[in-house]
Amino acid sequence: MTDASNRAPICARPPASGGGASMAAAVDSGLATSPDAQAVFSRIAEQYDRFNAVSSLGIYRHWLRVLVDEAEKAVDQRRSVQPPRVLDLAGGTGEVAFALVRRMSDIQVVLSDFCRPMLDVAAERCRAGVITRAQAGRIQFVQADARQLPFADASFSALTCAYGIRNIPERDRALAEAFRVLEPGGSLLICEFSTPPAAAWRRLYHLYLQTMIPLLGGLLTGERAEFHYLRDSIRAFPHQRAFCEMLLAAGFADISYRNLTGGIVALHKAVKR
Numbered sequence: 001m002t003d004a005s006n007r008a009p010i011c012a013r014p015p016a017s018g019g020g021a022s023m024a025a026a027v028d029s030g031l032a033t034s035p036d037a038q039a040v041f042s043r044i045a046e047q048y049d050r051f052n053a054v055s056s057l058g059i060y061r062h063w064l065r066v067l068v069d070e071a072e073k074a075v076d077q078r079r080s081v082q083p084p085r086v087l088d089l090a091g092g093t094g095e096v097a098f099a100l101v102r103r104m105s106d107i108q109v110v111l112s113d114f115c116r117p118m119l120d121v122a123a124e125r126c127r128a129g130v131i132t133r134a135q136a137g138r139i140q141f142v143q144a145d146a147r148q149l150p151f152a153d154a155s156f157s158a159l160t161c162a163y164g165i166r167n168i169p170e171r172d173r174a175l176a177e178a179f180r181v182l183e184p185g186g187s188l189l190i191c192e193f194s195t196p197p198a199a200a201w202r203r204l205y206h207l208y209l210q211t212m213i214p215l216l217g218g219l220l221t222g223e224r225a226e227f228h229y230l231r232d233s234i235r236a237f238p239h240q241r242a243f244c245e246m247l248l249a250a251g252f253a254d255i256s257y258r259n260l261t262g263g264i265v266a267l268h269k270a271v272k273r
């Protein structure tokens with residue numbers, strides 16, 4: 001297990017039709033879902049991207065770039081598998097999936113989330129042209145619960161998950177599923193809000209979480225209560241090393257993490273051996 005923090009910052013229906021014929025595929029995972037997170041994200045889906053951009057002061061784009069850099073390295077190691085397939089788990093409105101197909105011209109991406117309105121926004125963004133039609137043609141939308149994925153064993157070269165894992169109550173089940181669907185040698189990349197190690201930065205960040213997240217969320221979406229949930233889910237998420245332990249328990253090897261923006265976000269990497 002490696003702490004890279006001291007290095008330089010290493011619904012059961014398809015989304016609304018359109019956005020490219022190849023994007024319409026959807027699968028019902030058939031599992032009763034967690035009503036809290038699903039209800040929260042259903043209510044804020046339309047405003048989610050704007051909230052993300054504003055509340056992170058635009059830093060979200062930097063975190064996204066780092067995640068996609070790492071995904072590219074992971075896919076490069078698996079080029080022998082044709083074509084490389086990447087699963088973006090809890091992919092929401094598609095930001096990570098879009099960045100992946102923009103960066104890598106030969107990959108297929110499955111954008112999976114259990115919240116239909118988030119996938120609908122992603123499909124709408126495709127129709128609006130945030131990516132080209134050819135790029136959109138390499139994304140498949142699948143509505144599924146991360147705790148019971150409708151994919152065959154060993155079917156992905158890499159798996160990304162950005163800001164999704166903390167919303168999943170039974171994380172061990174989601175990690176076991178991630179392990180199952182990855183090929184041997186495949187990489188798991190999880191980007192999540194975390195715990196800044198420096199006390200002063202941590203206090204400032206927690207003050208921001210406490211006050212600004214519900215305030216901004218309320219102003220931008222009119223749904224202030226939902227942002228109490230999001231804030232609390234961030235604070236309750238295990239710190240970096242504790243999450244490494246969860247990855248280890250799920251069977252992953254070569255586990256490391258890298259703090260971004262002083263540990264506000266951590267990017268965990270792990271490999272299925």
Ligand SMILES: C[S@@+](CC[C@H](N)C(=O)[O-])C[C@H]1O[C@@H](n2cnc3c(N)ncnc32)[C@H](O)[C@@H]1O
Pocket residue numbers: 034037038041089090091092093094095096112113114115118144145146147161162163164165167168
């Ligand atoms: C904060 S959003 C992140 C979306 C996207 N990954 C991004 O970077 O913008 C969290 C996402 O996790 C999804 N989610 C929460 N619990 C889930 C579960 N059990 N299975 C699948 N998706 C889930 C939500 O629907 C939501 O779209």
